[in-house]
Amino acid sequence: MARKRSLDDGPVLRAEILSTASRMFYEHGYAATSIRDLAEAVGISSSTMYHHFTNKQDILHAIILTFMQDFNDAIVPVLRDLTHPPQVRLADAIRLHLEISDERRPELLTGNPFRNALGPEQQRQVIALQRAYHQAIRQTIVAGCAEGTFATDDPTMATMAVLDMLNGVREWFHKGGTLTRSEVIAHYQAMITKLLSPS
Amino acid sequence: MARKRSLDDGPVLRAEILSTASRMFYEHGYAATSIRDLAEAVGISSSTMYHHFTNKQDILHAIILTFMQDFNDAIVPVLRDLTHPPQVRLADAIRLHLEISDERRPELLTGNPFRNALGPEQQRQVIALQRAYHQAIRQTIVAGCAEGTFATDDPTMATMAVLDMLNGVREWFHKGGTLTRSEVIAHYQAMITKLLSPS
Numbered sequence: 084m085a086r087k088r089s090l091d092d093g094p095v096l097r098a099e100i101l102s103t104a105s106r107m108f109y110e111h112g113y114a115a116t117s118i119r120d121l122a123e124a125v126g127i128s129s130s131t132m133y134h135h136f137t138n139k140q141d142i143l144h145a146i147i148l149t150f151m152q153d154f155n156d157a158i159v160p161v162l163r164d165l166t167h168p169p170q171v172r173l174a175d176a177i178r179l180h181l182e183i184s185d186e187r188r189p190e191l192l193t194g195n196p197f198r199n200a201l202g203p204e205q206q207r208q209v210i211a212l213q214r215a216y217h218q219a220i221r222q223t224i225v226a227g228c229a230e231g232t233f234a235t236d237d238p239t240m241a242t243m244a245v246l247d248m249l250n251g252v253r254e255w256f257h258k259g260g261t262l263t264r265s266e267v268i269a270h271y272q273a274m275i276t277k278l279l280s281p282s
Numbered sequence: 283m284a285r286k287r288s289l290d291d292g293p294v295l296r297a298e299i300l301s302t303a304s305r306m307f308y309e310h311g312y313a314a315t316s317i318r319d320l321a322e323a324v325g326i327s328s329s330t331m332y333h334h335f336t337n338k339q340d341i342l343h344a345i346i347l348t349f350m351q352d353f354n355d356a357i358v359p360v361l362r363d364l365t366h367p368p369q370v371r372l373a374d375a376i377r378l379h380l381e382i383s384d385e386r387r388p389e390l391l392t393g394n395p396f397r398n399a400l401g402p403e404q405q406r407q408v409i410a411l412q413r414a415y416h417q418a419i420r421q422t423i424v425a426g427c428a429e430g431t432f433a434t435d436d437p438t439m440a441t442m443a444v445l446d447m448l449n450g451v452r453e454w455f456h457k458g459g460t461l462t463r464s465e466v467i468a469h470y471q472a473m474i475t476k477l478l479s480p481s
Contacts, residue, residue: 112395114314194393196311240461240469247450248443255442262439270439278477 169227234281368426433480
């Protein structure tokens, strides 16, 4: 059995708890994973676990919030950088979206059972971050339409279509398949440019 | 308390078990819902439940398989009907995909925790049905490219993009919002036509 680790490990241990929990929630589901399972997988006692997190819901919330904050911090400034034209900003955002989603796949705990497991205030925080990202994409599309490089009848629906296309990739893209990640990124940049092109 | 119902209800009861189970799995997750919870919600004893299904995994499998068979039976023949041009077939498939996904939303139990809860043979059946649908969409895109009404560098990736766009709709579309379902369908038909248009 793994050595039981103590409180001294601090932030490193906290990060390891989150990483192990995201993997277990992703693979087995949230309800199927107990605090005891998590403590065992990390090699700590349940009481050390409770020193870091009040309950399992807090762990889920920390995983989702940390991921989404990092994701927005990486991409939203790129979308808002007015020194580049909308088409370039969107192409960069597409690349970052696909790269980060691929590298941190188990932290993307989306869908109903995960969402419903959060408390109302936790859900509010997650929705606010999703909305900020959605808005940054939407405003880039609107800016491209104003410039004449993009065209769409409905920027909100075009935003949803673009985000759903990008979020879908993590479900079918696997390293070692017939396509490299760079090839997928180039194709998605081309498809989305076409979807938004003036006809 | 609801009257306990007997075996006599037969197929009606079986359908009611599946419908209640899909709603509870969809809202709370698979692991969080026990056979006992299900029996109680339907108003039957656990032993009546076990008369219909061997275990909870069988219920999940029946929900997913029934949905996917109905879905494919409704859409694949439309995609394969060579009396209509590829563009018309694809537009009809888009409409049916969005209508059926909206009407039977809780039966769409997708994502890792659900998939991983199935046994290997059950997973194989589900994947075969998904692949058949994917292939029918892909062949319609390829037929449109041959005709010159569609164009894409990579029909497989275009198929994934189209399916991910369509599957994403159920996560954000809600009746009573600013858009009607028919408006969403018309927009998605237009966006996908543009995505596949010869440039």
